[in-house]
Amino acid sequence: MxxxxxxxxxxxxxxxxxxxxxxxxRMLGLWVGGGIDxxxxxxxxxxxxxxxxxxxxxxxxxxxPPGALASVPIAFRFGAAAAGFVAFLGLRKSVLAGVIAGxxxxxxxxxxxx
Amino acid sequence: MAxxxxxxxxxxxxxxxxxxxxxxxxxxxxxxxxxxxxxxxGALAHDTGFSLGWALVSSALIWAxxxxxxxxxxxxxxxxxxxxxIAVTLTAIRLMPMVVSLLPMMRTPGTRFYHLILPAHxxxxxxxxxxxxxxxxxxxxxxxxxxxxxxxxxxxxxxxxTVIGFQMAAKLPPLFGVAVLALTPLTFLYSTALNAKQTADxxxxxxxxxxxxxxxxxxxxxxxxxxxxxxxxxAFGVHVWRRRR
Numbered sequence: 001m002x003x004x005x006x007x008x009x010x011x012x013x014x015x016x017x018x019x020x021x022x023x024x025x026r027m028l029g030l031w032v033g034g035g036i037d038x039x040x041x042x043x044x045x046x047x048x049x050x051x052x053x054x055x056x057x058x059x060x061x062x063x064x065p066p067g068a069l070a071s072v073p074i075a076f077r078f079g080a081a082a083a084g085f086v087a088f089l090g091l092r093k094s095v096l097a098g099v100i101a102g103x104x105x106x107x108x109x110x111x112x113x114x
Numbered sequence: 115m116a117x118x119x120x121x122x123x124x125x126x127x128x129x130x131x132x133x134x135x136x137x138x139x140x141x142x143x144x145x146x147x148x149x150x151x152x153x154x155x156g157a158l159a160h161d162t163g164f165s166l167g168w169a170l171v172s173s174a175l176i177w178a179x180x181x182x183x184x185x186x187x188x189x190x191x192x193x194x195x196x197x198x199x200i201a202v203t204l205t206a207i208r209l210m211p212m213v214v215s216l217l218p219m220m221r222t223p224g225t226r227f228y229h230l231i232l233p234a235h236x237x238x239x240x241x242x243x244x245x246x247x248x249x250x251x252x253x254x255x256x257x258x259x260x261x262x263x264x265x266x267x268x269x270x271x272x273x274x275x276t277v278i279g280f281q282m283a284a285k286l287p288p289l290f291g292v293a294v295l296a297l298t299p300l301t302f303l304y305s306t307a308l309n310a311k312q313t314a315d316x317x318x319x320x321x322x323x324x325x326x327x328x329x330x331x332x333x334x335x336x337x338x339x340x341x342x343x344x345x346x347x348x349a350f351g352v353h354v355w356r357r358r359r
Contacts, residue, residue: 006165017195018185021203026234029213038218048318049346050211055322056338061299069295088304096143098304106296
């Protein structure tokens with residue numbers, strides 16, 4: 001089984017640098033959210049902040065993408081997101097249509113531009 | 115098959131409700147996207163020298179795609195555990211307001227803190243989007259069981275995809291790598307847009323996209339947090355202003 005788990009030291013690093021840094025925010029949300037009412041104004045603000053942080057994560061990935069995605073020029077990365085958004089809106093807010101249209105642009109750009 | 119009506123007998127049986135949650139997870143469009151994303155994560159684990167067991171523990175217990183990608187790529191490029199932990203935790207801040215906004219939908223007066231620990235762990239963009247879509251169709255006192263079923267389904271899909279990606283890593287063409295990495299921003303964008311029903315959410319989405327590149331110029335290290343709170347607060351201001359008029 002040593003090949004499956006690999007080195008135990010790496011699992012400690014996974015706990016410290018991966019599992020805890022994520023879990024702590026979820027548990028904090030549970031603790032903070034405990035006293036807030038579903039229909040309250042505070043919740044409108046919390047949801048807006050969650051949405052805006054997510055928007056930031058999306059933009060960050062498009063501006064400075066990980067790995068091979070960086071080989072596609074930035075204009076095509078944003079172009080793909082925009083093309084997908086048009087498809088998303090045009091086809092009655094279909095997430096699948098948006099993803100397929102966006103992927104088509106990315107794949108075409110990578111295929112033809114190398 | 116749609117979910118049973120709220121007064122159906124099926125909601126009386128917890129095992130049946132859990133199974134309905136699993137079923138809805140498999141029917142979700144986002145499940146296909148998760149599958150693709152985690153094939154990419156399995157392949158990345160293989161290519162950056164982590165074991166399959168490590169990758170599976172990471173998929174089940176981190177349970178957040180961007181964090182896993184950043185953890186593997188930063189450790190592989192020689193970052194210390196502490197440096198990697200800081201980079202990872204910045205991407206994970208988004209999970210807190212997601213948990214805060216989703217969990218009240220699952221709570222009843224009889225709900226204890228520990229009942230909500232597992233749903234909080236399952237909370238990531240997919241669970242958040244599908245929770246908002248599906249919980250209103252589920253009787254309130256059954257939403258935790260239903261959510262646990264749905265979350266379990268999503269995690270299983272990702273564990274299977276992690277194994278497939280890990281095993282196929284060497285055979286995957288570069289074009290596939292690009293397509294898989296593009297899945298995360300595209301899905302996040304359209305599923306967040308789908309979820310943005312109120313004006314505040316729509317304004318927050320557009321402003322969040324527009325403000326991040328401006329805030330990023332200052333390289334604060336917490337750019338996403340600053341632009342998120344700023345854009346979210348302005349969006350909330352717009353909401354209050356419209357309500358007053």
